[in-house]
Amino acid sequence: MLTDLMKRELLAEIDRTETRQAACIEALQIVQRHLGWISNETLREIADFLNMTPDELEGVATFYNHIHRKPVGRHVILVCDSVVCWIEGVEEILEHIRATLHIEPGETTSDGLFTLLPVQCLGACDNAPALMIDEELFTNLTPARFDEIVAAYRDGKS
Amino acid sequence: MERPLTQHIQPGGEPLSLAEYEKKGGYQALRRVLGSMTPRQVLDVVSKANLRGRGGAGFPTGTKWESVPEGAPKPRYFIVDADEMEPGAFKDRYLMEGNPHQLIEGLIIGAYTVEAEAAVVFIRWEYTRARKSLRKAIEEAYERKYLGGNILASGFNLEVQLHVSAGRYICGEGTALVKSLAGDRALPHAKVPRQTQAGLWGKPTILNNAETLCNVPHIISNGPEWFRTLSRCNDGGTKIYGASGKLKRPGLWELPLGTSLREILEECAGGMREGLRFRGVLPGGASTDFLVEEHLDVAMDYDSVQKAGSRLGTGTMIVLDDRTCPVGMVHNLEHFFAHESCGWCTPCREGLPWAAAILKALEQGQGRAEDLDTLGQLTGRLGPGRTFCALAPGAMAPLKSALKFFRADFELHVAEKRCPWR
Numbered sequence: 129m130l131t132d133l134m135k136r137e138l139l140a141e142i143d144r145t146e147t148r149q150a151a152c153i154e155a156l157q158i159v160q161r162h163l164g165w166i167s168n169e170t171l172r173e174i175a176d177f178l179n180m181t182p183d184e185l186e187g188v189a190t191f192y193n194h195i196h197r198k199p200v201g202r203h204v205i206l207v208c209d210s211v212v213c214w215i216e217g218v219e220e221i222l223e224h225i226r227a228t229l230h231i232e233p234g235e236t237t238s239d240g241l242f243t244l245l246p247v248q249c250l251g252a253c254d255n256a257p258a259l260m261i262d263e264e265l266f267t268n269l270t271p272a273r274f275d276e277i278v279a280a281y282r283d284g285k286s
Numbered sequence: 287m288e289r290p291l292t293q294h295i296q297p298g299g300e301p302l303s304l305a306e307y308e309k310k311g312g313y314q315a316l317r318r319v320l321g322s323m324t325p326r327q328v329l330d331v332v333s334k335a336n337l338r339g340r341g342g343a344g345f346p347t348g349t350k351w352e353s354v355p356e357g358a359p360k361p362r363y364f365i366v367d368a369d370e371m372e373p374g375a376f377k378d379r380y381l382m383e384g385n386p387h388q389l390i391e392g393l394i395i396g397a398y399t400v401e402a403e404a405a406v407v408f409i410r411w412e413y414t415r416a417r418k419s420l421r422k423a424i425e426e427a428y429e430r431k432y433l434g435g436n437i438l439a440s441g442f443n444l445e446v447q448l449h450v451s452a453g454r455y456i457c458g459e460g461t462a463l464v465k466s467l468a469g470d471r472a473l474p475h476a477k478v479p480r481q482t483q484a485g486l487w488g489k490p491t492i493l494n495n496a497e498t499l500c501n502v503p504h505i506i507s508n509g510p511e512w513f514r515t516l517s518r519c520n521d522g523g524t525k526i527y528g529a530s531g532k533l534k535r536p537g538l539w540e541l542p543l544g545t546s547l548r549e550i551l552e553e554c555a556g557g558m559r560e561g562l563r564f565r566g567v568l569p570g571g572a573s574t575d576f577l578v579e580e581h582l583d584v585a586m587d588y589d590s591v592q593k594a595g596s597r598l599g600t601g602t603m604i605v606l607d608d609r610t611c612p613v614g615m616v617h618n619l620e621h622f623f624a625h626e627s628c629g630w631c632t633p634c635r636e637g638l639p640w641a642a643a644i645l646k647a648l649e650q651g652q653g654r655a656e657d658l659d660t661l662g663q664l665t666g667r668l669g670p671g672r673t674f675c676a677l678a679p680g681a682m683a684p685l686k687s688a689l690k691f692f693r694a695d696f697e698l699h700v701a702e703k704r705c706p707w708r
């Protein structure tokens with residue numbers, strides 16, 4: 129359900145754009161900030177709000193890496209799997225994540241805390257390997273450093 | 287050595303505020319432009335400076351700005367391409383995080399020159415720090431009346447918006463970017479008519495890379511002759527070069543355009559890490575052809591790199607060492623390109639996953655001798671001129687050059703039925 133607050137934020141966005149449809153990427157991001165992901169029902173509501181058909185909006189939503197069409201955990205871990213991080217050993221980091229969080233890329237931990245997703249080059253190549261948790265960038269990763277970072281999030285840093 | 291673009295940036299520090307930027311001479315160029323220059327005069331200065339686009343294609347900026355036809359309809363749009371999703375590239379991030387007003391000032395001058403009154407900075411979602419610094423800079427610029435209506439009482443108006451994309455490499459391509467801003471699925475299309483005639487909302491639109499625009503205030507302040515003396519080639523200016531891979535000191539450096547590969551890799555980046563040898567380099571990011579040892583003295587400018595068989599691209603290079611598998615590296619790259627293909631053209635949509643699958647099979651010891659021919663054919667079928675945009679030919683550049691320079695490695699994968707590096 130789109131709340132009044134969400135609708136106000138959407139309207140502020142629409143105000144800035146030429147057409148209602150032109151606000152759709154921002155709109156998806158706004159709603160996702162509130163709800164965590166975009167369900168079919170939410171997608172239909174947003175489409176309606178923007179005078180788009182659900183199919184048109186789906187064509188946009190599925191086009192982008194950061195619009196989640198499936199539920200995600202409380203924190204999203206985005207591990208860069210592009211070329212420089214690969215050269216610098218990201219496979220070892222991914223192996224470590226699999227072993228310690230017991231999830232594969234695309235999955236969420238059973239406690240709902242973390243979702244693991246691969247992501248394209250984060251532009252941190254001089255300090256590879258790199259990952260993001262939610263909107264925060266972490267670089268020069270090692271398995272030990274990864275454990276520290278994750279522990280901080282478990283302890284309630286959000 | 288002069289470093290106009292980065293001289294005031296504190297690595298890892300806070301971005302320059304508007305007050306700090308002004309104290310260093312910031313917005314003086316804009317004041318001069320709005321106070322005493324016609325758009326035509328600004329255009330002449332930028333053209334004479336021989337500034338070429340830093341976004342990958344190296345198109346002369348003056349020529350691009352001039353291609354908005356006289357009397358073309360309004361409103362006109364000016365877009366900053368700050369999507370920077372090319373693997374290996376991280377230069378625009380540094381400029382935007384460190385000195386956002388330099389970009390905003392360049393953007394305002396550019397917009398004035400082509401008489402655009404609306405502008406968009408198109409930035410990738412992942413650049414959270416740069417998003418923040420730019421958002422603040424835009425707010426500050428509005429407060430100080432460098433943006434908005436009747437800027438500095440000149441009669442010139444400009445509204446700027448920050449658009450945060452949701453993550454897709456193809457959106458950095460001009461025609462896809464414009465569709466993305468309209469809320470359509472971002473599929474590129476043929477460039478007829480040119481975007482400078484009919485771009486965003488069918489109106490004349492100029493698209494420039496972030497680094498390109500950062501040069502503009504300095505060209506206005508110091509003149510085109512000064513700008514040309516900064517470089518070691520016919521094109522003007524410095525370049526933000528980057529290098530990553532197993533070097534002693536991966537990083538970014540602002541150097542004269544035309545600095546040699548060897549100087550950048552050996553002196554700036556300190557050479558290879560202990561026990562490793564240099565094998566090759568993608569000089570301009572993921573979509574450029576490998577260069578090898580014999581090319582180390584090539585000057586990193588547009589024409590020299592092209593003559594050597596590759597492209598300057600973004601100028602951010604990725605180094606291959608002798609303990610990293612070239613087949614694995616190219617597999618990683620083709621996997622990226624296959625994922626990021628928008629799917630519009632058949633050769634790209636079908637060919638890239640095919641190339642990635644073959645490379646994966648080679649890595650897993652299931653390669654066959656004929657696979658190398660198939661890969662070779664694909665580099666032709668996805669080459670320049672066969673697709674709507676440059677993604678597919680760009681994707682083929684590292685593959686084609688790897689087949690040439692590292693053929694023995696591919697053959698070893700087939701012969702030994704395994705990756706020799708694992």
Ligand SMILES: Cc1cc2nc3c(=O)[nH]c(=O)nc-3n(C[C@H](O)[C@H](O)[C@H](O)COP(=O)(O)O)c2cc1C
Pocket residue numbers: 338339340341342343344345347350367368369370371372455456457458459460493494495496498499675676677
């Ligand atoms: C697939 C693809 C992705 C691109 N991504 C970017 C990008 O992220 N940033 C950029 O400045 N240019 C990018 N470009 C190049 C732009 O299309 C365009 O050439 C450039 O922004 C023009 O600016 P310039 O003349 O200042 O270099 C991309 C091109 C292609 C084909």
Ligand code: SF4
Pocket residue numbers: 456473474626627628629630631632634635673674675676677678
């Ligand atoms: S070359 Fe690939 S990315 Fe470019 S338009 Fe065609 S399918 Fe899309």
